[in-house]
């Protein structure tokens with residue numbers, strides 16, 4: 001049984017209270033390891049370690065920081081197979097996905113911010129007629145907290161850590177207790193890459209114990225969080241009286257809007273992915289699909305046929321398209337939404353049932369599920385399900401679909417399928433979302449601002465936005 005340890009001051013440590021949490025393998029339901037349920041004392045130790053490292057790290061040249069970040073990315077690339085296997089086992093996602101998306105993207109996060117920090121510049125303003133010049137410093141904040149979820153474990157963990165340390169901060173980070181393994185392995189890589197001890201500290205544990213100790217810590221001055229909207233609201237409440245900087249990347253209930261004039265085959269193939277990639281457990285998945293009435297019947301038949309071809313199986317098999325959901329409670333939550341859909345007259349067009357995979361009968365497998373539904377206002381179309389479940393509905397006019405797309409508390413992303421330029425421009429302007437994809441989905445350029453509006457969060461990650469978040473602007477005005 002693997003016993004994961006905290007990574008504090010460059011060393012691997014047991015939790016002071018010796019409390020442990022079971023770690024499950026979603027593919028077979030077995031407990032295969034244990035992780036610390038770290039207490040306030042462990043978080044304090046991690047904080048002290050980060051604080052001690054800050055003076056030197058914040059003064060380390062940008063070239064040196066960049067060199068170390070890029071070394072970490074190279075080591076992740078070199079350990080692709082090992083990390084992909086660990087991610088797949090911990091999360092239930094197909095190994096093929098972990099190998100092509102999760103681990104390469106984690107490596108890219110370090111490479112990207114290792115390069116970006118050498119290009120990050122601040123502004124200067126000449127106060128014409130007043131004989132003064134202003135320049136703006138971008139100084140690291142100090143010790144910052146990074147808290148990440150279970151759906152894209154190393155991908156999202158490093159999406160926060162890389163810009164934080166590139167900008168000269170030291171970090172206390174907590175991965176999800178549901179998927180701690182690759183964060184644990186990252187500690188080894190950081191040591192090997194020569195990251196000075198204390199710059200990154202990783203504490204494991206429950207949100208309500210370890211996470212809470214991070215957000216309540218008075219000297220952890222900024223929190224970057226990705227996870228559920230209600231957790232984000234709680235973090236905002238705790239952090240507000242301490243005036244912490246906050247970046248909250250929360251849930252979504254994203255519309256996928258399909259017009260008859262789209263490139264149909266491309267749309268169909270991408271819609272299968274935007275619905276069910278990672279078992280639908282990506283905050284960007286298009287879970288509400290609106291189809292122009294004239295192609296609705298054709299789409300319905302073609303979409304169901306394609307989705308029925310997806311292979312549900314053990315995550316370690318190369319041919320698996322749909323692996324296991326991340327945990328038993330999550331599987332139960334998603335199944336409950338399928339029942340809620342049936343109760344309001346939703347018609348299950350395919351899927352809807354738990355699947356038994358031979359030899360792995362206790363794994364958390366669920367069929368990809370398409371539900372035809374008549375109203376946008378029901379719970380299944382308003383609440384984040386975060387699993388392999390999508391709804392489909394026809395629409396008649398641009399105005400109708402815009403109204404339905406926006407009538408939801410979330411505002412993370414939207415996907416639009418059309419070849420009409422005017423419509424593209426108009427709808428992109430009107431859609432209430434932080435990210436709009438047109439004729440594509442999840443095409444990521446790490447320089448772009450990433451995040452949502454409304455209940456999908458505050459702040460933006462990515463590119464210089466992330467470096468701005470992890471620094472304080474200080475204006476210096478000199479009169480000459």
Ligand SMILES: NC(=O)C1=CN([C@@H]2O[C@H](COP(=O)(O)OP(=O)(O)OC[C@H]3O[C@@H](n4cnc5c(N)ncnc54)[C@H](O)[C@@H]3O)[C@@H](O)[C@H]2O)C=CC1
Pocket residue numbers: 147148149150151174175176177205206207208210211212215226227228229231232234235249250251252282283330333384385386
């Ligand atoms: N935005 C997104 O992409 C994500 C959305 N979700 C949504 O949230 C729902 C619940 O999933 P959970 O795993 O329970 O998400 P969560 O929001 O509870 O967990 C995310 C992270 O926050 C930590 N956390 C939880 N409570 C905390 C607290 N009081 N203080 C500090 N940190 C805390 C967790 O330990 C984990 O590391 C999902 O069903 C899904 O709908 C979940 C994961 C990612």
Ligand SMILES: O=C(O)/C=C/C=C(\O)C(=O)O
Pocket residue numbers: 149151152156159226227249281282283284444450
């Ligand atoms: O940065 C990305 O490419 C994707 C981010 C996805 C999430 O934040 C999520 O699914 O929670």
